[in-house]
Amino acid sequence: MKILIVEDEREIAQSIKEYFKTNGIQCETAENYDLALTKINNYDYDCILLDLMLPGGDGFDILKELKAKNKTEGVIIISAKENLETRLEGFNLGADDYLTKPFHLAELLVRMRALIRRKNFKGSNSIIFNEIVIDIFSKTVSVNDIKLDITKKELDLLLFLIGNENKVLSKSAIAEHLSGDMADMLDNHDFIYAHIKNLKKKLALAGGADYIKTVYGLGYKWENE
Amino acid sequence: MSNKKLLLKTTNSFLVYAVMVLLIAAPVFYYICQWLYVYETDEVLLFHKGAFIKESHKNYSAADIAAWNKYNPNISIGPDMGLNNDSIVGEMLLEAVANDKEPFRILYAPIDINGKRYTYVEKRNLVEMEGMVFSIAAMFLIIIIILLTGIIWISKKTASKIWKPFYNTLNQIENFEIDKNNPLSFIPTGIDEFERLNKSLERLIEKNTAIYKSQREFIENAAHELQTPIALFQTKLDTLQQLDLDKEQSLLVGSLNKDVYRLNRLNKNLLLLSKIDNEIYVEQDSFVLNKYIEKHLDFFTEQAKSRNLKINIDFKENLIVKGNSTLTEVLINNLFLNAIRHNIKDGLINIILENNTLKFTNTGSEIPLTEQNIFNRFSKVNPSSQGNGLGLAIIKKICNISHWNIRYIFNNNLHIFEITF
Known part of the structure; x- marks a missing residue:
């Protein structure tokens, strides 16, 4: 299983990466908007963890890009913004889940697994x-x-x-x-x-x-x- | 001391002055008139005497004097009374026509007729003059009253016109609230003092609003900026606890987890307060309040279990309230949490809805809370409690902006928070 962590706070990305590694999840990181776009265009991921405030661009634009390219990756927004409008806009643009910072890594892991399970659903769940x-x-x-x-x-x-x-x-x-x-x-x-x-x-x-x-x-x- | 209105105060001193002038002037004027009249009458008497002497009455014979006395009811020439000088006296004499005593002026003067000394006596009735003095005094009074009312009326009118910009400024200041976004606009007055007043008020308000805004922004920004380090702290703790920890380390990490939870909660509450300040929650709805109490009843019942609290709910009515639904939910949750958090073991929570009021009643400390500052931010009664001192401040703020009235009552060892909608 391979996921992409789009997060400018390097230490948070690193913590997620380490936590997930022992559960057999391979993580790649992108710490700015351009790098995130390049990786999304060049590779396929099972899931993308997306921060909204990025150097060089807005996380919402990455969601739009995914939609435009007909990419089917599941997206979990991880953001410090906690208001209904941002949440709803995220869902409207195709995000699958929204987790507000700070969060427990355990919470992120189960949500991500649930999301991938839903995406890969083949008859039985x-x-x-x-x-x-x-x-x-x-x-x-x-x-x-x-x-x-x-x-x-x-x-x-x-x-x-x-x-x-x-x-x-x-x-x-x-x-x-x-x-x-x-x-x-x-x-x-x-x-x-x-x-x-x-x-x-x-x-x-x-x-x-x-x-x-x-x-x-x-x-x-x-x-x- | 009761306060009087400015305009009333200036006209009042006017009125007092006018009444005083009238009270003093009226009798003084009356007496002056009377004195003048008496003086004039005396002049006339002396003039008549002078004329009598001048018109060579000095050649009158005794028979002439008798005839004169017969045809002149007011002047009589009598035998000498031994006077050396003229003397005039005022006397009340019986007046034949009116058949009443009336005031007279009487002149006694020594005169010589045909070398013989006589006394000239002339009397003059003052009664017709008395009526005149009264009419003059009355007219004078009427003129003064007309003059005064006119002056007061005009001064009142011009004063209210002059003070109008002042009242305009006053009204604006009265309605000004620093946390609301309604800038003041003073009308140009054309009066130097008022212009100065308005200018200084504008400067004062501008400065204070700027300070208020920057403080509000500071809280919001600080809370936002804290989110990242708290998130880092949390994720690192989650990573740390995966390591092979001994018992002591485990305990420490366990309590750190609680601390970071509290830190996060505190930060979220600060954010919530600044969001309310920034009028994020302005949408208004009508809803049944009962629903919001029941919504998380299971959750709070479970939270209450650790202290073995009994929760009684008594809805005497379906209360429909108007307000922001998100904030109302926050309000109810905070009241609930407050009642659980500050409770005692095997305690009690009563939630009563009746007569348009919601009451959260709970057992707890046997000392009543100090009413003045319980709703202040960070005023904690029990420093060791789990609370962050923002719960009641949030409750109060939500009540304020929804125009609901909240009261704290301590009765029968019960802490009661009562909200009237």
Whole structure:
């Protein structure tokens, strides 16, 4: 899997690159408008992460260029701008997702995976992790062909954990992911503990292995034993 | 002390002066008139006496004197009373025609007729003159009153014309709000002092507006610029926590994650405040408020669980309010978060909608908050709390620009925030 990170802040691009590398995602970076255009014209990517304010040009113009060239890359806008107008304009110009800075790398990774999954959709849309099968459409989870009775929050959590396989996830990253738009209204991040506990229990009851590891003082990690 | 209007004040002193002049002048004028009249009467008496002597009445015989006395009711020649000089006295005498006592002036003068000394007595009735004094005094009064009212009326008219630019300036200053974009335009006055006043006001306002704007921009720019380092901080933390950390390091990174969350929240709240200042949220809608309370009830119920709080909702009506829907949602969320954050374990939150008011009631500290500064930015009651001191400032600001009234009440150990729409 190959993606392009269009971001003028070199250190952010570098962090994304490193974080994604261990999950088998190859990242290329472009730190200005012209370089981004050259790379887009010369190569095909699975996904493009696009900052809007770039030296030498506007991120929106890159979206227009992609549209004009009939390129089908999925685009996630990563921007410090947080207002409805920018968001809507981004979507209108063909962006698939919009993530406001600052963000958790874990959040970016699951969103990107979800986007690529949607783009490469071939008949079935399920995620398989050893004995666990998640059907995205019907929102069901089965372990060893036993269907789990799972809440929406637990499904969200499971997808977030699996999407960040082998990554240590901070409680705040998980809490913010589960809270969605309300992420800024969190009083504390402890509520995720109950969700983790329930999910663990449900997976174990169906005979699933214990993939969820607690990282002391920090958070959790989905680990393939 | 009650304040009077400027124009009223100038006419008032005019009036006081006029009344005083009238009060003093009227009796003085009356007495002067009377004195003049008496003086004139006395002159006439003396003149008559002079004429009597001059017209050679000095040759009158005793019979002539008797005849004179018979045909002259007002002048009588009597025997000598022993006078050496003329003397005039005022006396009340019975007047035969009116059958009443009336004021008279009487002249007693020594005269010689045919070498014999007599006393000349002439009296003059003052009554007709008294009527005249009164009419003169009345006319004089009427003239003074007409003159004064005229002067007051004219001065009032010209004064209101002269002060008009002043009132125009005053009205504009009264309606001026530094956070609104409505520049002042003073009309040219043609009066030096007013021109100076307007010029200095213009300069003052211009300077203050510039300062206000740059401060507002500063907050907005600072918040924007902070986003990048916070983003860097966050992504580096995410990278750092993938390393093989020992327990101590894990704990540190874990708490750093909380700090960066708070930092980010603070920054977003500052941005929100400056966006409200910059009038981004001006669109107005009508909506049912109940909906916004129910919208995130699940979320807040989950947040309230860690403190085992009980949330009671009591909607006595469907409240339709007019305002900006985005801001209203922010308002409700902040009230909710505030009620959870400053609560005690096993505490209580009541949300009541009735009589066009929304009440968020919560248990918490047993000391009431100080009402004057709770809505100020960064006024934190409990320094160790998770809050950033902007929540209530945001709540207040949203209420202000939506023209809703917010009140804080401490009653029965309950903290109550009451918004009247």
